[in-house]
Amino acid sequence: MSDAPLPSDTQDALVPVTVLTGFLGAGKTTLLNHILTAEHGRKYAVVINEYGELGVDNDLVVDADEEVFEMNNGCICCTVRGDLIRILGGLMKRRGKFDGIIIETTGLADPAPVAQTFFADEDVRAKTRLDAVVTVVDALNILQTLKESPEAHQQIAFADVMILNKTDLVDDAQLKQVEDTLRSINAIAPIHRAQKGNVKLTDVMDRGGFDLQRVLEHMPDFLENPEHHHEEDLSSVSLTVKTPLDAGKFQMWIGALLQEKGADILRTKGILNFEGQPDRFAFQAVHMMADGNNIGPWKEGEPRDSRLVFIGRNLNRPQLRRGLESCAVA
Amino acid sequence: MSETLTLRGLIEKRGASRVVEGHITSCAASRDHQRFAFTTGEGDVIVAHRSDLTDAASWATYAVHDGPALSVTPDTDPHGFLTGGDDGRLCRLDMHGEIEELGKSRRWVEHVLSYVDNKTSYIAAAMGKQVELRDATGRTVLKTFEHPSSVSGITFDAKGKRLAASHYNGASLWYTQSKSDNPRLLEWKGSHIGIAMHPQGEALVTAMQDNDLHGWRLSDGHNIRMSGYPTKVRSMSFSANGKWLATSGADVVVMWPFFGGGPMGKPPAELPGAGGALCTRVAFHPEQEVVAAGFADGTVLMIEPATERVLPVSLGGNGPISALAYSADGCMLGFGTEEGLIGLVDLAAA
Numbered sequence: 001m002s003d004a005p006l007p008s009d010t011q012d013a014l015v016p017v018t019v020l021t022g023f024l025g026a027g028k029t030t031l032l033n034h035i036l037t038a039e040h041g042r043k044y045a046v047v048i049n050e051y052g053e054l055g056v057d058n059d060l061v062v063d064a065d066e067e068v069f070e071m072n073n074g075c076i077c078c079t080v081r082g083d084l085i086r087i088l089g090g091l092m093k094r095r096g097k098f099d100g101i102i103i104e105t106t107g108l109a110d111p112a113p114v115a116q117t118f119f120a121d122e123d124v125r126a127k128t129r130l131d132a133v134v135t136v137v138d139a140l141n142i143l144q145t146l147k148e149s150p151e152a153h154q155q156i157a158f159a160d161v162m163i164l165n166k167t168d169l170v171d172d173a174q175l176k177q178v179e180d181t182l183r184s185i186n187a188i189a190p191i192h193r194a195q196k197g198n199v200k201l202t203d204v205m206d207r208g209g210f211d212l213q214r215v216l217e218h219m220p221d222f223l224e225n226p227e228h229h230h231e232e233d234l235s236s237v238s239l240t241v242k243t244p245l246d247a248g249k250f251q252m253w254i255g256a257l258l259q260e261k262g263a264d265i266l267r268t269k270g271i272l273n274f275e276g277q278p279d280r281f282a283f284q285a286v287h288m289m290a291d292g293n294n295i296g297p298w299k300e301g302e303p304r305d306s307r308l309v310f311i312g313r314n315l316n317r318p319q320l321r322r323g324l325e326s327c328a329v330a
Numbered sequence: 331m332s333e334t335l336t337l338r339g340l341i342e343k344r345g346a347s348r349v350v351e352g353h354i355t356s357c358a359a360s361r362d363h364q365r366f367a368f369t370t371g372e373g374d375v376i377v378a379h380r381s382d383l384t385d386a387a388s389w390a391t392y393a394v395h396d397g398p399a400l401s402v403t404p405d406t407d408p409h410g411f412l413t414g415g416d417d418g419r420l421c422r423l424d425m426h427g428e429i430e431e432l433g434k435s436r437r438w439v440e441h442v443l444s445y446v447d448n449k450t451s452y453i454a455a456a457m458g459k460q461v462e463l464r465d466a467t468g469r470t471v472l473k474t475f476e477h478p479s480s481v482s483g484i485t486f487d488a489k490g491k492r493l494a495a496s497h498y499n500g501a502s503l504w505y506t507q508s509k510s511d512n513p514r515l516l517e518w519k520g521s522h523i524g525i526a527m528h529p530q531g532e533a534l535v536t537a538m539q540d541n542d543l544h545g546w547r548l549s550d551g552h553n554i555r556m557s558g559y560p561t562k563v564r565s566m567s568f569s570a571n572g573k574w575l576a577t578s579g580a581d582v583v584v585m586w587p588f589f590g591g592g593p594m595g596k597p598p599a600e601l602p603g604a605g606g607a608l609c610t611r612v613a614f615h616p617e618q619e620v621v622a623a624g625f626a627d628g629t630v631l632m633i634e635p636a637t638e639r640v641l642p643v644s645l646g647g648n649g650p651i652s653a654l655a656y657s658a659d660g661c662m663l664g665f666g667t668e669e670g671l672i673g674l675v676d677l678a679a680a
Contacts, residue, residue, distance in 0.1 A: 063436070065458070067479050069498055069521045071540060082498065082521055082539075083480060090416055090438070093353040093371035093398045121539070122561055 014129040015092070017101045018205060019114050021155045022136030023145050024107030027165040031136055031197035031204075032104055033057055038201055045091050045098040047084070049106045060098060062087050066106060068113045071120055078288060079113040080120045088117075092127045100205065101128065108151050111135075111158040112266065112287060119289035132207035135159035135189075136197075139178050140169040146181065156182055157234045157266045157311045158286075159189040160207060168195045187236035188269065188309050234266065237317045238309045243328035244275040245306050250327040254283070254290065257323060262288030265315070270308035273298070275329045283308070335671065339630070339642035345675035347644070348386035350376055354666025356401050359657030361446065362408035366664045367423070368653065368672045369399035375413055375423055376672060380662065383676050394421050394429055401442045404658075406451040406466040414439030420455045422468060432468040435460075441483060445490040452506060454493055456481040461495050463506060475504050475513065483525035483536070496525035496536045501546070503534065516546045518553065526566040526575065528588060535575060537563035543577065543586075545593070556586055556593055560608075565654070567614040567621070574599075574635060576612040576621045583609050583623045585635060602640055604629035611654035611665070622663055624651025630665050630673070644673050 022028045036044060036058050045060040064083050071078040084103070091101060105114055111133055118130040135155045138145070145152045156162065162182055167175060179191055192203045250272065258265065268285040279294035298304050308324055337347055352370035359366045366383075368376045373395035382388040395415030402413045409425035412432075420433035420442060433439075437458030445452045451466030461475040461484055479498035486493055486506075493504045498521050502513035521539035528534070533554065535545040541562055545554030563579035568588075575586040575593070583601040586593040603609060604625040611624035615632075624630045628647025633640050649669030656663050661678040 065480065067498065069539070070519075071521075080539075085539075086438075086440075086480065086482075090398060090400075093355060095353075 015095070015098075015101060015127060016131035016206060017088075017103060017118070017128050018131050018207075019111065019133045020102060020104045020136065021109065021111050021114075021133060021158070022107065022163075023138065023142070023149065023152050023155065025141070026107070026136040026138040027163075027197050028104055028107070028136050029056065031134075031163060031165070031194075031199065032102065034197040034199070035102065035201060035204065040201055040205075042099045042205075043097065045101045047087055047101065047103040049104065049109075056104075060091075062091070064103070066109065078116060078120065080117040081113045084114065084117050085121050085124060088124050088128055092123075095127075100131070108149075110151055110154050112154065115158060115286040116289050119286060119291055131205070132160035133158050134161045134163060134204050136163045136165050137178070137182065139164050139166045139175060142178055143181060153185060153234050154266065156185045159186055161204060162186070162189050162191045163194050163197070163199055163204070164191050165194045165197060167193045185234045185236070186311055187238060188311075234311065234313050235315060236309060236311045237315045237320055238307065239321050239324050241306045241308075241324055241328055242303070244273050244304065245324075245327045246329045247274040247277070247281075250274070253323050253327050254285075257320075258285055258288045258290060261312075261314075265310050265312035267311045268308065270306065271295075272306040272308070273304040335648060336646055337673065338645045340632075340675050340677075341644045341673050344384075344677065344679045345644075345673060346378075346384045346386040347647075347671060347673035348376075348389065349648075350374070350391070350670045350672060352670055353398075353668045354653045354670060354672055355399060357653040357655050357664045357666055357672070358402045358404055358411065359655065359662055359664070360409050360411060361404045361406075361658065363657040363659045363661060365409065365411075365425070366657065366662055366674055367402050367411045367413075368664065368666050369394075369402045369413055370670065371398040373397055373399050373415060373417070375399060375402065375411065377411070377423070377427075378664075378674050380676065383662070383674055386674075389672075390427065392423055392427055392429065394423060395419060400438065400440045403442045403444050406444050406446050406453060406468070412442050412444060412453060412455075412468065414442040414455055414457075418457065420453075420457075420462075420468070432464070433457075433462065433471075441481070443484055443486060445486045447490060450490055450506075452486070452490060452493075454484055454486070456484050456495065459497075461493065461504075463493065463504075473504075473506075473511070475502070475511075477502060482521075482523045485525050485527045487527050487531050488529050489531075492527075492531075494525055494527055494534055496522040498522065501525060501534060501536055503548075516551065518544045518546075520544075523562065524564065524566060526568060528572050528575075529568050529570060530572045532572065532588065535566060537566060537577075537579075541579070552594075554594055556598070558598075559584070565611045565613075567612045569614045569619055569621070569635075570617050571619065573619070574614070574621075576601075576614055576623070578609045578612050578623075581606050581608055583612060583621060583633060585621070599635065601633045601635060602631075602638060604631065608650075611651045613654045613656055613663075616656055616658050616660045618660065622654055622656065622665075624654045624665055626650040628667055628671070630654065630663075632663070643675055647671050647673070 283292040352372035397416035435457035441456040453464040500517040522536040524537040542557035559579040565578040582603040607625040607627035630643040649667040653666040
């Protein structure tokens with residue numbers, strides 16, 4: 001499925017949802033409790049899985065079942081979490097009771113079905129927005145975990161924010177190695193170092209998911225000279241086009257691309273400058289499901305570059321670059 | 331809340347309304363047609379007596395569930411109600427306002443139904459992947475039906491012989507009196523989110539996540555596809571004679587013909603809507619060929635399919651209609667909205 005990006009002016013009315021993911025023992029529940037008990041004057045509804053090892057200290061906690069469903073739209077990667085559709089629908093019936101929703105996934109979960117639920121279900125889309133996928137990474141064990149588990153790769157690739165936890169348990173050289181490894185998979189998610197989940201809340205909550213500007217501004221330069229990756233590995237490709245884009249051409253191209261390669265492309269994010277539009281357009285996709293909206297005008301004097309990032313496997317950088325460049329206005 | 335709304339239509343002269351706290355999740359009349367109950371997202375049940383129907387201030391509120399009350403159905407006795415909630419409880423609210431907890435599950439109780447005839451009475455409750463079939467008292471579980479995934483809807487057939495449940499990849503048809511514990515499995519790939527049984531048992535229809543309906547002709551399992559909706563179909567209702575299946579999910583009331591060889595190869599009839607607002611709830615009159623429809627702008631209409639005559643029940647409401655039901659004698663029609671408006675109309679009043 002490749003829905004045409006829908007402009008939306010109701011972003012603020014939507015309940016922000018934070019998805020907390022990370023491998024077993026990385027410290028998800030510790031981080032969750034840190035968020036819940038911090039002095040922020042906000043109330044959260046929490047959706048947990050029943051196998052959580054630690055208790056969660058919150059008034060409104062809902063158990064999830066992790067029922068992953070395929071959509072009947074012909075693409076096998078369009079899986080959604082049926083239980084979440086129900087739970088989020090139920091939570092919306094007591095809308096006034098909380099300011100945001102936090103979903104904790106099991107350590108072994110692939111984040112794709114959770115993220116895709118926010119694209120695929122009309123009722124979920126109408127009332128909530130995915131604020132950010134926050135991936136908690138255990139600095140001590142992640143390199144070993146990555147060797148053993150494809151899910152750990154997916155969780156890092158899907159992150160909008162990475163919390164590198166347990167940094168007190170490794171030395172600086174190891175820490176650098178871990179960060180380089182995380183960067184090689186996901187070049188755009190900011191990495192915040194933490195011990196026992198002690199992060200600044202503003203690093204995790206209310207990321208405004210698609211105010212990608214900040215994220216894209218800080219995109220490291222080495223992306224433009226990527227090291228060689230094994231084809232099966234997940235990696236990022238980042239592209240910049242200075243000429244304004246033709247919105248119609250872009251949608252044709254990205255729609256066809258995601259239709260064909262969406263199984264390999266886990267996430268796509270970008271800030272785009274469409275010809276004739278005063279506003280920046282934020283685009284994002286999870287596998288084949290795409291979405292987008294205007295996020296306000298460009299700043300005075302800011303270069304109106306279109307930036308697009310792909311995270312996935314078997315990414316052909318020259319081909320992607322030529323594709324995006326072909327969307328520039330003639 | 332002190333919100334006052336000026337509603338127009340039948341409700342002005344023959345009914346009353348009130349705004350309560352919380353999203354209205356369901357509504358139903360008692361078996362003796364003397365009471366009408368509404369459930370809310372706050373866990374409350376509001377009960378109106380027919381004798382005080384036009385005096386909305388007299389409708390009583392009972393705090394039954396902790397968290398949203400999800401479903402209400404008439405009790406097996408003439409007077410009371412059964413409710414299910416997000417708190418995992420199956421409760422009875424009797425005529426005196428006493429609350430009895432009949433069951434407690436770790437899972438939400440999203441669907442509750444009862445069936446009563448001269449010989450048998452059942453209560454059925456869907457809890458997560460299970461459906462419990464209980465006796466008339468509700469205190470004894472007769473059978474527990476297990477499903478491969480969460481149950482999204484349940485329905486009895488017209489004779490209480492079969493209970494159908496929708497779930498991922500199809501529906502299960504269980505025999506209430508069978509010694510065997512295996513259902514007839516009706517398979518169709520995908521996520522099924524609601525269910526309706528043809529009153530003469532000819533077909534079983536499910537609503538799907540993918541904005542269409544699926545049906546099975548029960549005589550031979552033949553698959554029926556009914557598609558073309560812009561949104562999910564959240565509400566379905568068969569006419570008493572089985573000729574029509576009314577559905578929500580479009581900006582008109584979409585009616586599938588179950589006669590003359592239909593609905594296979596037949597286009598649905600489209601009854602007038604409410605000026606472009608999405609139809610969110612439908613309920614066929616229990617005897618006559620008249621359908622009630624609720625819309626996303628709060629409008630409630632009664633429509634006669636044969637003539638397409640429209641009778642406004644309530645205009646000027648607030649928020650999408652989220653609950654709509656007739657009493658079994660067809661004399662009361664109740665509705666509720668996502669914003670907490672509840673309304674009740676006495677169609678037999680002089």
